[in-house]
Amino acid sequence: MLNFIDKIGTKNFGEAVKGYNIRVFNEREVRASAGILFFFVTIAFFNALLISNFIYLRVFVIVFFVDFFIRIFINPRYSPMMILGRIFVQNQKPEYTGAPQKKFAWILGLLLATTMMILIFVLNVTGIINLSICILCLAFLFFESVFGICFGCIAYSKLSSKKPQLCPGNVCEISFKEDVQIIKKEQMIVLSIFLLFISIVVYRLLI
Secondary structure, eight states: OHHHHHHSSOSSOSBOOTTOSSOEEEHHHHHHHHHHHHHHHHHHHHHHHHHOOOHHHHHHHHHHHHHHHHHHHTOGGGOHHHHHHHHHHTTSOOOEEEHHHHHHHHHHHHHHHHHHHIIIIISOOOSHHHHHHHHHHHHHHHIIIIIOOOHHHHHHHHHOSSOOOSOGGGTTTOOSOOGGGSOOHHHHHHHHHHHHHHHHHHHHHHO
């Protein structure tokens, strides 16, 4: 299946950077573009959920579809969201990530966008299905932009027979955690108490 996916879209997918034996992307740019998309899908989602205004959702679906279509079938460097991301992080030192896993993740994104295009503009469906797909997109974009966690990349690493290279945050290479990465027992206790406190506050405010 991954061999078939590798053949989808433009050739020479990714950027050729001296010193790297595979094509790559600037992870800072990718995360910035995900953050921009997350901002817009949040606005679209809550307009649809709270006041049943689906105009912003329709616009976002078109933007999302066009952007990911350009990434896969033309060239990611011409993706409007990637260009915006580059503008915002152009003065930051690049952090490179492998292009193959990003291609897989973006194909999944394009499939979600295509599904939404069909539901909204062909079948004229509005409701829980659309909002559910929006929630999925929100989760994917949030985790990538905030934490650098790419679920599509994780899926690629599980399905690929070859070990992925240059994963975001170097998760492919990390075999042990440094002391500053280890979550201590007392930290979990503090977190649990805090969550319990917030839950009580929310409950008391709602009753």
